[in-house]
Amino acid sequence: MFIINTLVTESYLVKGSKFICYLEPIYENNPSIRQNELKQEHFKAVHVVYALRVLNEFNQIVENQSDDKEPKGTSGQSALNALRGANLINCACYIVRYFGGTLLGSGGLVRAYSTSVNQAIIKAQNENLLQSYIKRQNYSLYTNYNLFNKISYILDKNNIIYDKEFSDLIKVKMSLSNEEMIILSNELKDMQIQIIKD
Structure with a gap:
């Protein structure tokens, strides 16, 4: 399992839509607080999707995600699967989407959200920002x-x-x-x- 100790951002463009991924350690138990901060910062964005994985005191991984009005299962779940694939815990990703005028369809949304998170994870790996989790x-x-x-x-x-x-x-x-x-x-x-x- 891996953790990240600092914020990493990465942007991804597809068919005019811009996806900005914020991959960061999770500080708040309530992810909607950070989601609302990003909605205020990016007030012209149409969606702020999130996914998170946290190791609780019983050594269980607790997961949460939000599609933020994207079609069910196309965005938050895709982001969560990217975190799972990288074996990341105690972190969250928030993806801000600016709509570019072209509908991407369900498959396109799944690819766009997962690619956005995976690119942020690759950037974190390349900058040596991921660390092995040590239980403390x-x-x-x-x-x-x-x-x-x-x-x-x-x-x-x-x-x-x-x-x-x-x-x-x-x-x-x-x-x-x-x-x-x-x-x-x-x-x-x-x-x-x-x-x-x-």
Whole structure:
């Protein structure tokens, strides 16, 4: 499975119609928010179709799609199939369509929407923007102020991204893969610091 961490856009023209694909990590649980943003930005466009695939907390892939008034099954499903074909998760694609005056028919719409998404995926691959998905879980640790510099050195050395909150103790919040969890546990063992799963 693969993820994308940044927005990729690509345009596709067919018979006067312009399809602009926005392939991006999904930040909102409600894709209609982003869809409405794009409708406002592209107020002359006739459709903003979307498809998304998200891995939930039970390790299940949740999928969603919208034809946005295109004929049923011609657009959102085609976009979703392109995401499936590339084995992408935790991402969405939004395709803005400007009508060019020529009806494409059901087959033409399926090809146009899938081509639009596939071209954005190819662009992301060519620019090395797709990464293998690594399952991560949220963890925290608490430390005294006098140990924090040593702990932050270990985290930085292992390229672990973290947030900190200051109170009587310092709370360090991290998102770790299994491999990172093992490495960090071994390095903190002598300090008797406990890592707690959130």
